[in-house]
Amino acid sequence: MLKPKLIVDGKRLDGRAFDELRPIKIEADVLKRADGSCYIEMGKNKVLAAVYGPRELHPRHLQDPSKAIIRYRYNMAAFSVEERRRPGPDRRSIEISKVSKEVFEAVIMKELFPRSAIDIFVEVLQADAGSRAAGINAASVALIDAGIPVKGIVTSVAVAKVDGQLVLDPMKEEDYYGEADLPIAFLIRNGKIESITLLQMDGRMTKDEIKRVIELAKKGVMEIYRLQRDAIMRKFMVEEDEG
Template sequence: MNNEPTKFIDENGLRVDGRRTDEIRPMKVDIGVLSRADGSCYLEWGNNKIISAVYGPRELHPRRMQRPDAAVIRYKYNMASFSVEDRQRPGPSRRSSEISKVSSEAFEPVVMTQFYPNTVIDVFSEVLEADAGTRTAAINAATLALIDAGIPLKSLVSACAVGKVDGQLVLDLNKKEDNEGEADLPVAITQDGEITLLQMDGHLTEDEIKQAMELVKNGCQQIQQIQREALLKKFGQYEGADTEIQSVPLTETSSKQETESVDTESSELISSNILSDESSENQEESGEEQEPDTLDILEDETEQSEDNEDDSDEEDFFVEIVRNNTEGESDDQ
């Protein structure tokens, strides 16, 4: 029996699957694969095969679990019995319950739950085939499924793991590295660099943790680019579309459109003010007052004539009273 330890990194710096230490496995994404779900995504990452589905927002039962100010996110992670080599016992386990809890908390900072009070958003991630890093792969798939369901998010959430093998830090562990490695550090990060999930299995020094965080941020940026390209392929392509749009992040595109609309409104307002100021300045320079319209003159004359008629009617009324009184006095005499 050969008792020599397995070498995960050769003299050329390549791992057992041919990748370098800072490379992630190939990823394939397909959005909207389930017709009965509000949103869905199928993801292949290496030999991992994950499908995620989103249902909701819908009314939460029992009502005592409802939140009057926000929606509740229920995340369920499950591994199919046939997803691993040794058949797994069906049903929830301690591991799946733990992953479901931390994954649900990873989405709470980015999902705008305040728009859906007293409701629930159900997210299901099913592992069809496992090859290490299933929790991070499920988070990546669930993010795209939420967007496919129309749930507003503040940012994309991408997840990746970094580990330690042969005394070196490597990105995106495969199954063999995960099983026989020295440490595993799964992390979920938003586009702004906010960490929404951080777990560790094994031992790393303080310096190794700092290096691992830089390495995993690089991996998450690669995943975010794949997520953006998948979203643009699903929602951003149309006949005659500019191909350069694929290189523009979603946040930059939305902010650019908002800026353009604000600039247009501001320019219109400024131009109208400039025109009004110029007309007033021209009048002041010429020293001439604007002539009133003919219609205004006719209205003024009509009002004056009506006032005069009212005054004449009042005068005739008083004259008649005086005349009657005078005639009555003459009769008495």
């Protein structure tokens, strides 16, 4: 198939500016049986995250006597993409699970819960580029909702290069036909970006472009951070008003 023009008259295919996110909707505490949960929509991505724990870990040889272990499962539903996806983990979802797990290893205070496990499940119900970022954003809210001690809030977004232009939060067409795609996650504490907890890339970019990508991502991430906070606050404010 011929590559379509991705940027027309300085606008993207869906009419967004280069540094504009897709519409985001976040809701915390959506599952009764999970200790913490979150539902997020980032554009056409629909992702559900559930957190369990800290809980007893079996079999015992997996236990770590000095800290909790973290398990992260990123999974795409069979109906999440246009062509039916074969259920079960594949090479891609195993990789995403691994890197996402490492994001949270760095922010959860694991030492407080020796010999236990913290389980994070991320289910992608509908995918449209940037689903790992959406999953990380949802998991971060779900962890806080579960009352698990963390250093701050993790927020993630992707930046792509399409038609030579850097664009924030690419959608499927931009991801598919673009020259490069760079998902990135930050630890945000007290409204300030503290560190980068995930950085991947496929395609090529110059050193200068990477610097600009990070600046662009920082801007996008702060918007998402506010929405994540709102989602949790909203949930607990409602509870207070009932009284």
